[in-house]
Amino acid sequence: MAFISSGYNPAKPMENRISDIGPRHFEEFYPEVIKKNKGKWTHHEILESGVLVHVSETGDEVYTVRCGGARLMGTAHINEICDIADKHCDGHLRFTTRNNIEFMVDSKDKVEPLMNDLKSRKFPGGSQKFPIGGTGAGITNIVHTQGWLHCHTPATDASGTVKATMDELFDDFQSMKLPAHLRVSMACCLNMCGAVHCSDIAILGYHRKPPMLDHEYLDKLCEIPLAVSSCPTAAIKPAKVTLANGEEVKSVAVKNERCMFCGNCYTMCPSMPLADTEGDGIVLMAGGKVSNRISDPKFSKVVVAFLPNDMPRWPSMTDAINKMVNAYSNGANKYERLGDWAERIGWEKFFEVCELDFTHHLIDDFRQQAYMSWRQSTNFKF
Amino acid sequence: MAKHETPLLDQLESGPWPSFVSDMKQQAEVRAKNEANVEFQIPQDCVDDLLGVLELSFKHGRTHWKHGGIVGVFGYGGGVIGRYCDQPKLFPGVEHFHTMRVNQPAGKYYTSEYLRQITKIWDMRGSGMTNMHGATGDIILLGTTTPQLEEVFYELTHNMNQDLGGSGSNLRTPADCLGSSRCEYSCYDTNALVHFLTNEFQDELHRPAFPYKFKFKLDGCPNGCVASIARSDMSFIGTWKDDIKIDQDAVNKYIECDAGYPANAGAHKDRDWGPFDIQKEVIGLCPTGCMKMNGKELEIDNSNCTRCMHCINTMPRALKIGDVRGCSILVGAKAPILDGAQMGSLLVPFIEVNPENDYEALTDVIENVWDWWMEEGKNRERLGELIMRQGFQKILEVTGIKAQPQHVAYPRTNPYIFWKEDEVEGGWERDVVEYRKHHLR
Numbered sequence: 082m083a084f085i086s087s088g089y090n091p092a093k094p095m096e097n098r099i100s101d102i103g104p105r106h107f108e109e110f111y112p113e114v115i116k117k118n119k120g121k122w123t124h125h126e127i128l129e130s131g132v133l134v135h136v137s138e139t140g141d142e143v144y145t146v147r148c149g150g151a152r153l154m155g156t157a158h159i160n161e162i163c164d165i166a167d168k169h170c171d172g173h174l175r176f177t178t179r180n181n182i183e184f185m186v187d188s189k190d191k192v193e194p195l196m197n198d199l200k201s202r203k204f205p206g207g208s209q210k211f212p213i214g215g216t217g218a219g220i221t222n223i224v225h226t227q228g229w230l231h232c233h234t235p236a237t238d239a240s241g242t243v244k245a246t247m248d249e250l251f252d253d254f255q256s257m258k259l260p261a262h263l264r265v266s267m268a269c270c271l272n273m274c275g276a277v278h279c280s281d282i283a284i285l286g287y288h289r290k291p292p293m294l295d296h297e298y299l300d301k302l303c304e305i306p307l308a309v310s311s312c313p314t315a316a317i318k319p320a321k322v323t324l325a326n327g328e329e330v331k332s333v334a335v336k337n338e339r340c341m342f343c344g345n346c347y348t349m350c351p352s353m354p355l356a357d358t359e360g361d362g363i364v365l366m367a368g369g370k371v372s373n374r375i376s377d378p379k380f381s382k383v384v385v386a387f388l389p390n391d392m393p394r395w396p397s398m399t400d401a402i403n404k405m406v407n408a409y410s411n412g413a414n415k416y417e418r419l420g421d422w423a424e425r426i427g428w429e430k431f432f433e434v435c436e437l438d439f440t441h442h443l444i445d446d447f448r449q450q451a452y453m454s455w456r457q458s459t460n461f462k463f
Numbered sequence: 464m465a466k467h468e469t470p471l472l473d474q475l476e477s478g479p480w481p482s483f484v485s486d487m488k489q490q491a492e493v494r495a496k497n498e499a500n501v502e503f504q505i506p507q508d509c510v511d512d513l514l515g516v517l518e519l520s521f522k523h524g525r526t527h528w529k530h531g532g533i534v535g536v537f538g539y540g541g542g543v544i545g546r547y548c549d550q551p552k553l554f555p556g557v558e559h560f561h562t563m564r565v566n567q568p569a570g571k572y573y574t575s576e577y578l579r580q581i582t583k584i585w586d587m588r589g590s591g592m593t594n595m596h597g598a599t600g601d602i603i604l605l606g607t608t609t610p611q612l613e614e615v616f617y618e619l620t621h622n623m624n625q626d627l628g629g630s631g632s633n634l635r636t637p638a639d640c641l642g643s644s645r646c647e648y649s650c651y652d653t654n655a656l657v658h659f660l661t662n663e664f665q666d667e668l669h670r671p672a673f674p675y676k677f678k679f680k681l682d683g684c685p686n687g688c689v690a691s692i693a694r695s696d697m698s699f700i701g702t703w704k705d706d707i708k709i710d711q712d713a714v715n716k717y718i719e720c721d722a723g724y725p726a727n728a729g730a731h732k733d734r735d736w737g738p739f740d741i742q743k744e745v746i747g748l749c750p751t752g753c754m755k756m757n758g759k760e761l762e763i764d765n766s767n768c769t770r771c772m773h774c775i776n777t778m779p780r781a782l783k784i785g786d787v788r789g790c791s792i793l794v795g796a797k798a799p800i801l802d803g804a805q806m807g808s809l810l811v812p813f814i815e816v817n818p819e820n821d822y823e824a825l826t827d828v829i830e831n832v833w834d835w836w837m838e839e840g841k842n843r844e845r846l847g848e849l850i851m852r853q854g855f856q857k858i859l860e861v862t863g864i865k866a867q868p869q870h871v872a873y874p875r876t877n878p879y880i881f882w883k884e885d886e887v888e889g890g891w892e893r894d895v896v897e898y899r900k901h902h903l904r
């Protein structure tokens with residue numbers, strides 16, 4: 082493994098340095114039909130699940146075939162995507178915000194060969210490489226975070242929970258039978274790199290044990306004032322601690338009953354790890370949305386306070402998700418998002434029809450805004 | 464023969480959804496065979512070790528990655544996230560396994576030529592594993608060693624004319640929906656604006672000078688496909704001020720259930736919801752009740768429309784967005800860390816999106832907001848939290864925007880108004896001696 086230089090000279094880092102050039106210009110990447118018709122599209126139609134046509138005022142059409150995929154992908158897989166784009170799409174493709182891959186062609190006769198090609202590609206383990214779907218009143222790909230694959234703060238895995246969930250919901254990825262579209266999102270800790278807090282269904286990793294304190298190293302690895310100020314509930318204070326060898330060191334003390342398990346202290350101080358086999362697991366949230374359609378955007382609500390990490394397929398999690406999706410599918414009106422449906426029937430009915438337990442954990446007690454969610458009327462259902 | 468046994472992960476190879484485990488195994492095998500004769504600059508079996516460490520986490524129920532540490536490329540404070548494995552003896556191939564964020568092009572359009580250039584660099588100088596894409600929008604190159612960071616950066620900038628994205632207390636890589644490039648709903652060219660903002664604020668993107676992270680996201684219309692309203696400190700959502708354009712003939716095609724006019728652009732095709740009913744599905748669901756049929760004519764009282772998009776989404780061939788287009792700016796959205804999640808709050812109801820003058824109206828707002836936040840924001844305080852702490856009035860003041868009823872869902876329910884001295888006639892300086900002449904102690 083001999084070192085091969087790119088041309089960079091570590092002795093003179095500024096020599097020929099290029100910086101602050103930003104991304105490549107998008108027009109380099111537009112397919113011809115997009116370049117020609119940008120801003121001229123008059124309407125679109127979803128022809129079948131995963132297949133869209135957009136029609137331009139010039140009479141041009143662009144057909145898009147949308148495929149799901151794991152956002153974690155190797156270069157071998159990306160090269161295969163490139164092969165498909167070269168073969169069918171003049172070397173163009175795009176990705177969606179929700180990690181789908183879109184292949185675009187400029188005439189209808191090119192759609193079927195493209196779809197057949199995509200459908201024919203499978204991994205040796207049996208899973209599809211490019212399942213077509215993710216449009217309209219169904220479930221599209223799950224946006225998610227890194228999880229145990231590559232992050233230091235997760236309370237669960239991301240790719241694993243997503244694979245387990247999408248296998249269960251696969252039929253709804255490839256069809257459009259739900260009352261409206263249903264967005265599932267996943268974040269493996271409260272930091273929510275994935276910002277799942279406005280999703281129809283959100284899978285969230287959560288810790289339940291306060292941080293352990295690695296007193297021997299804490300003052301060497303951390304800025305104690307930063308660790309103290311990182312705590313949103315002021316549960317951490319500076320402390321002097323005597324180690325087993327009699328040495329007195331500066332460290333911190335944690336008022337455990339104040340801890341809300343957010344992990345912000347661990348982000349600031351590696352000597353305060355929270356991760357725990359039994360303590361960590363899954364929170365499920367539901368009823369959020371970001372679209373302004375019909376009703377305002379809204380936050381997801383916690384509907385399951387905790388489910389254990391049950392690898393590799395998290396069956397209690399997928400069971401609860403299935404119950405919600407089925408109850409929603411059976412109960413909601415056409416165009417009604419999950420959260421709007423829950424509000425219409427009342428959350429007390431939501432728990433009944435979804436067969437989910439309601440526990441005291443689900444009543445908000447965080448800060449003043451908690452009050453807004455308590456029932457302040459006699460308008461409830463038995 | 465796999466380097467590590469992965470019995471738990473192996474169970475995620477079955478099922479129809481694309482298996483990330485199969486993908487990783489494929490990548491490990493391609494590296495092992497090395498038919499392309501790549502001169503690997505990091506351990507050839509790093510993907511085997513990545514599978515191994517992930518299997519160990521599946522067994523333990525805990526992560527095996529440590530905090531980042533300070534790594535990066537010279538002169539930048541973002542774009543690279545350090546990552547080290549906490550079991551380096553067991554998995555030496557991923558002992559140092561840093562992330563590089565590559566700034567994605569607007570709209571996430573690519574050519575295969577571009578992507579193959581990326582994969583070639585990353586096969587040689589990294590693990591070959593990526594995320595397409597990270598949650599903020601970048602191409603994520605997942606796993607390389609410290610000496611390779613500058614080499615990858617050099618190759619990206621010199622050979623690909625391509626820069627890194629943001630991380631840390633910087634402007635994060637701005638992201639957009641595909642906008643008018645392929646969507647008839649888009650009220651402005653999101654691709655052009657996101658490209659402009661990314662380039663205009665390169666310094667803010669690469670060099671940490673902010674109290675915390677700052678995200679721009681651009682949605683072309685109120686449908687909000689990139690969720691800017693929920694996850695960006697400053698959200699640009701396309702909108703219009705004039706009337707929804709109506710094609711009455713097309714309206715009647717929908718009413719007649721013409722096959723070329725499926726409701727909701729065909730999004731409900733796989734279930735029989737019965738014939739389309741304009742009264743029930745459009746007029747009855749309009750949140751403001753501003754639509755009605757007058758004989759065969761659909762009428763919209765545009766002055767009462769809130770542009771929620773439902774009717775346009777449902778009858779895209781009959782109803783079109785208006786022509787006086789621009790965007791609304793909302794500020795302060797964030798995920799729950801620390802004081803709870805915040806939705807974006809409306810700061811500018813309508814603003815022009817004008818490339819002719821370099822989007823001057825928008826950059827004025829941005830710079831005023833940043834000046835205030837950089838001056839007043841505490842360490843790790845997001846914009847939304849500063850607005851909560853100092854009040855919405857303060858952000859109106861620093862941006863010079865006049866308060867209007869559009870700014871609130873409803874007016875305040877308490878009378879605790881923080882009157883300023885110059886708002887009260889005669890000011891606050893008074894003479895208590897004079898007062899006491901009329902009011903005995």
